[in-house]
Amino acid sequence: MNVRLMNSNEKIAAVLASTLKLIQTNGFHGTPMSKIAQESDVAIGTIYHYFPSKDDLIFALFKHCRALLNDYIFDGIKDDFSYKDSFYHVWRNFVKFYLENGHVFSFFEQFFSSPYYEKNKAEIQEPVGGQNKVVDFLQEGIDRKILKQVNVHLLVASYIGVALSTVHSIKFKDLSFSEQNMEELIGIIWDGAINREKNN
Amino acid sequence: MNVRLMNSNEKIAAVLASTLKLIQTNGFHGTPMSKIAQESDVAIGTIYHYFPSKDDLIFALFKHCRALLNDYIFDGIKDDFSYKDSFYHVWRNFVKFYLENGHVFSFFEQFFSSPYYEKNKAEIQEPVGGQNKVVDFLQEGIDRKILKQVNVHLLVASYIGVALSTVHSIKFKDLSFSEQNMEELIGIIWDGAINREKNN
């Protein structure tokens, strides 16, 4: 039984999905390989056939999730968007992605705060919860004199930092997700980020 | 040997300090009780005499660190400070505390992102990396019409979120700690948070 119910890709996907799900509820270290095998219906030996170790599995899962995030947040930008429109749009997408993918948020939070991340940050190369595309996007705003003339990482910290703590607050019920709250939040960041010397 | 080199309070303090230190470098689950005992020079049995379980120890450590933070961030506010002065001062203290106590930052990051926190959040009762005093302080700014007339938690998310991601960026070398960077950051938050309809 269970013969050819899944091909290799499906097995790998099932393993990643199960790992993500289990980590959300049980945490990094409350998720033994045995449970992953059980949940994904893939034998332990098979998991080790594709991932040399649990660490490799976690690392692969991280890259998988980061790719999902990257694809998501810059999606839906129209040609006629002003810079401000895009600034708002990307930030909303960022928050929406994490709210719609709570298990990814949990996983990232744990991943980034684990010593595991600190060991491998050389290979990872990207800021907090985000990616270089965000850096480039904000740098563009600086170059066009729309945003404050400061080190881009200050703006990245603000842009991403507020998004992450917003998701956190919603998750822990300090805040409710509503259009109005999101508009006011992104308004706070925009007001903080724009160049008041010379803006459109 | 080792007789009465420490009294009970000193032992407890040594255990907490060692746990904090070990967690920073080895992480939550890379810190076995045996290592804590070794590092703190307190026998395993004695640790269990004061803390019923490892979880209780972690929880006590959390409360200890939170108290340290609370004492720190509102320290040094002078009577002649304007609201803006205090807004700046507290935020700087917040960042400074985490930079000066890197092990507390590591510990908090891990603690808040662990399912352990999610289980016990009822007993914990406080926002992200902060405390109710911050909520009260920002609410005061809203009531006095200095800050935007929005839900206080939006401002808390901004205020704390930027501080946390700033510390994170400094820790991971995207950003350097300099007076100028800090001034520009707190300026970004202030510009985002103030009420532009009617402010002093």
Next chain:
DNA sequence: TGCAACCGAATGAACGTTCGATTGATGAAT
């Protein structure tokens, strides 16, 4: 004398990983 503080070897459970066996698809040889 009593009791709290203290100690650390021993226990048992949980976990990551290994490995020898099995299956099934592929394609070369007959």
Next chain:
DNA sequence: ATTCATCAATCGAACGTTCATTCGGTTGCA
């Protein structure tokens, strides 16, 4: 068309380690 060899994919019981916790005993103050 059939056989056979090969090898990647699959499986999960078993291994060895690590760890949280226990407990029976010791120490030293009051």
